[in-house]
Amino acid sequence: MTRSPGTATGGTPRPWRHVLILVLLGCLLTGAGCSTMTKRDWLRLFFDGVPDEATPGQPPTPAGTPVATNAAVAQPAVAAQPKAEPLVQHAPYAGNKCAACHVFKFSQRVARKPIELCFSCHTNFLATAKVKHAPAEQGECLSCHHPHQSAQKHLLTRKGKALCAECHDDMTPGKVKHAPVVEGECLTCHDPHKAEQKALLRKKGKELCLECHDAVMEGKIKHAPAEEGACLDCHKPHSSENTSLLKKLPPALCHDCHDQGEIAKQTAHKELGQKTCTACHNPHSAKLKALLLTAPADNGAGGKDAAPK
Numbered sequence: 001m002t003r004s005p006g007t008a009t010g011g012t013p014r015p016w017r018h019v020l021i022l023v024l025l026g027c028l029l030t031g032a033g034c035s036t037m038t039k040r041d042w043l044r045l046f047f048d049g050v051p052d053e054a055t056p057g058q059p060p061t062p063a064g065t066p067v068a069t070n071a072a073v074a075q076p077a078v079a080a081q082p083k084a085e086p087l088v089q090h091a092p093y094a095g096n097k098c099a100a101c102h103v104f105k106f107s108q109r110v111a112r113k114p115i116e117l118c119f120s121c122h123t124n125f126l127a128t129a130k131v132k133h134a135p136a137e138q139g140e141c142l143s144c145h146h147p148h149q150s151a152q153k154h155l156l157t158r159k160g161k162a163l164c165a166e167c168h169d170d171m172t173p174g175k176v177k178h179a180p181v182v183e184g185e186c187l188t189c190h191d192p193h194k195a196e197q198k199a200l201l202r203k204k205g206k207e208l209c210l211e212c213h214d215a216v217m218e219g220k221i222k223h224a225p226a227e228e229g230a231c232l233d234c235h236k237p238h239s240s241e242n243t244s245l246l247k248k249l250p251p252a253l254c255h256d257c258h259d260q261g262e263i264a265k266q267t268a269h270k271e272l273g274q275k276t277c278t279a280c281h282n283p284h285s286a287k288l289k290a291l292l293l294t295a296p297a298d299n300g301a302g303g304k305d306a307a308p309k
Contacts, residue, residue, distance in 0.1 A: 085151040092121075093148040101147070115139030129194030135167075136193045144192070160184030174239030180212075181238045189237070205229025219285030225257075226284045234283070250277040268296060 092100040101117055103109045110117055118141050126132055135143045144163060145155045152159050158166070161184035172181055180188045189208060190200045197204050203211070206229035210217065217226060225233045234253060235245045242249050248256070254277045255263075263269055268280075277283075281291045288295060 087149045087151060088153060088155055089149045090147060090155055113139060114141050126194055129196075131195045131198060131200055133191075133193050133200055161186055171238040174236070174241050174245075176241065176243060176245055177239045178237060178245060206231055216284040219282065219287050219291075221287065221289060221291055222285045223283055223291055250283075 092098070098105045101110055103111055112120070116139075126136060135141075144157060146157055147155075150156060156163055161171075161181070164186050172178075180186075189202060191202055192200070195201055201208055206217070206226065209229075209231045225231075234247060236247055237245070240246060246253055251260075280293060282293055283291070286292060
C-alpha cells in the first residue's frame with residue numbers, strides 16, 4: 001500500500017504538520033499587519049484570560065469585563081488649580097539693581113552683613129529702641145523676610161502666626177482663646193522689631209486692651225487694677241482654661257487681693273451661698289459704690305449696706 005506524503009502508518013497526520021500550519025498562519029497574520037485587537041482575538045482562540053487593550057494612561061481592563069465599544073471614554077476630572085497670589089518684590093530686585101546688595105551683579109555674595117546692608121536703605125529703628133526682637137537685634141533679617149520676592153506682605157517668609165510659631169511655642173494651649181491670637185493677628189498687639197514696652201507690646205497697659213475692650217471702663221467707679229492698667233493681674237493675654245481668659249475663677253482670683261476673712265464679715269456676704277463675686281460686683285467698673293451691679297436693699301438704718309446716695 002502506498003503512503004501519502006507526511007502521513008504516518010494508519011493514515012494519521014504527522015505531528016510536525018500541525019506545528020508547520022500554526023507557524024504559517026502566524027507569519028501570514030504578521031505579514032498582513034493585523035491590529036492589536038485582531039491579535040488579541042486570535043490569542044483568545046487558544047488561551048483564556050487575555051485582557052482587553054488598555055487606554056494609554058489607564059490600567060488594563062480585567063479579563064471578562066464587558067467593554068462598550070461605542071461608549072465615550074471617561075476622562076479623569078482635573079482639579080481646579082488655586083489662584084496664585086501676586087508676588088511682592090523688593091525694590092532693588094524689581095529694578096534689577098543686584099549690585100546694590102551683592103558684590104557684583106552676577107555674584108551671590110552680599111556686600112556687607114545683612115543688618116548693615118538693610119539699614120543702608122531702611123531707617124535704623126533699633127538705634128534707640130528699649131526692647132528689641134532678638135532676630136532683629138542679631139541681624140537675622142532673613143529669618144522672617146525674603147530678600148527678593150514673596151507672596152506675603154513685607155516680603156515675609158510665612159503668613160500670620162505661622163511665622164511666629166517657627167520660634168514661639170503654641171500660645172493657645174488653653175480651652176479659651178483670645179480672638180486676635182486665634183486669627184493670627186499677632187501684630188495687633190506686638191511690634192515685630194522693637195518697642196518701648198515689655199514683650200514688644202505696641203502700647204502700655206490698658207491702653208492696648210482698651211483699643212478693643214473700651215466698654216469695660218465706662219462706669220464711674222473703677223476697680224483699682226483695671227484703672228491702673230494691670231489687666232494681666234487677672235487675665236491671660238493668649239489663652240486660658242477659664243472663662244474671660246481669667247488666671248483663676250472667682251472667688252479664688254479675688255482672694256489674691258481681697259482678704260477672705262474680711263469679706264466674710266460683711267453683712268451682705270453672710271448668706272451668699274454658692275454665689276460668686278461677679279454675681280454682685282463688676283470686676284472693671286460700675287456706676288455704684290463697691291462696683292455693685294445693682295443697689296442693695298435699704299436695711300432701714302441707712303447703714304453701710306444701704307444704697308449709695
